[in-house]
Amino acid sequence: MSSNYRVRIEKERLVFSAAHFITYDGDVCEPLHGHNYHVAAEVRGPLDENQYVIDFIVLRDALQVIVDSLDHRMLLPTGHPTISVIQQAGEVEVTHGQRRWVFPQQDCVLLPVPNTTAEVLARHIGGELLRKLQEQVGTRPTYLSIAVDECDGQWGIWESTDE
Numbered sequence: 001m002s003s004n005y006r007v008r009i010e011k012e013r014l015v016f017s018a019a020h021f022i023t024y025d026g027d028v029c030e031p032l033h034g035h036n037y038h039v040a041a042e043v044r045g046p047l048d049e050n051q052y053v054i055d056f057i058v059l060r061d062a063l064q065v066i067v068d069s070l071d072h073r074m075l076l077p078t079g080h081p082t083i084s085v086i087q088q089a090g091e092v093e094v095t096h097g098q099r100r101w102v103f104p105q106q107d108c109v110l111l112p113v114p115n116t117t118a119e120v121l122a123r124h125i126g127g128e129l130l131r132k133l134q135e136q137v138g139t140r141p142t143y144l145s146i147a148v149d150e151c152d153g154q155w156g157i158w159e160s161t162d163e
Contacts, residue, residue: 005053006143009060010040016071018109020116027082029096035150037118039067039125044143054133054141062132066125074103075121079114118156122148126158 019034041063043054076085076094084095092108094101113120126146134140140162147157 004044005047006042006044007053007056007059008040008042009056009063010038011060014039014060014063014067016067016073018070018073018075020075022115022117023080023082023096027097029083029099032101037070037121038149039063040147040149041126041129042143042145042147043141045141054137058133058136062136063125063129065132066128070109070121070125072107073109074107075116076103076108076110077113077116077120078110079112081114085110118148118150118154119158120156122146122156122158126160130160 015036015038017034017036019032021030021032023029041059043059045053047053074092076092077083078085082096084093086093087105087110090105092103092105092110094103111121111124113124123146125148126144129146130140130144143159143161145157145159147155149155
């Protein structure tokens with residue numbers, strides 16, 4: 001009989017408040033607005049010599065650094081086909097069609113993503129977490145799931161698996 005192990009971390013402090021807007025239905029751009037995002041992570045894999053899938057503290061702290069980097073920021077997609085994001089002179093100018101926004105550079109996070117949906121934010125957070133875990137523990141989990149809740153029960157979930 002084989003055994004499967006997984007750990008899940010979902011803590012009250014794994015929250016970030018951020019502004020964004022997305023496009024949908026082709027080229028419709030919604031108004032600028034914000035969310036109090038909640039983040040959860042699940043890791044599956046074999047037990048190590050300590051009988052851990054992964055050390056909860058390592059997982060929590062790595063995820064917290066990523067979450068904190070998004071907190072109280074304007075999230076902007078740099079890979080969107082119709083949203084232009086330009087940094088210059090301490091500002092970030094964003095345009096979409098006839099709409100234009102200008103934000104202080106220090107208030108923005110420019111994300112290499114096509115849109116700032118909950119699903120894509122989950123993928124971005126997951127990729128960053130995989131990199132951090134590789135650096136800190138020297139291995140990648142065989143399975144990682146990141147869930148981002150943008151509105152009390154509206155979760156976008158991304159999964160990575162080497163299983």
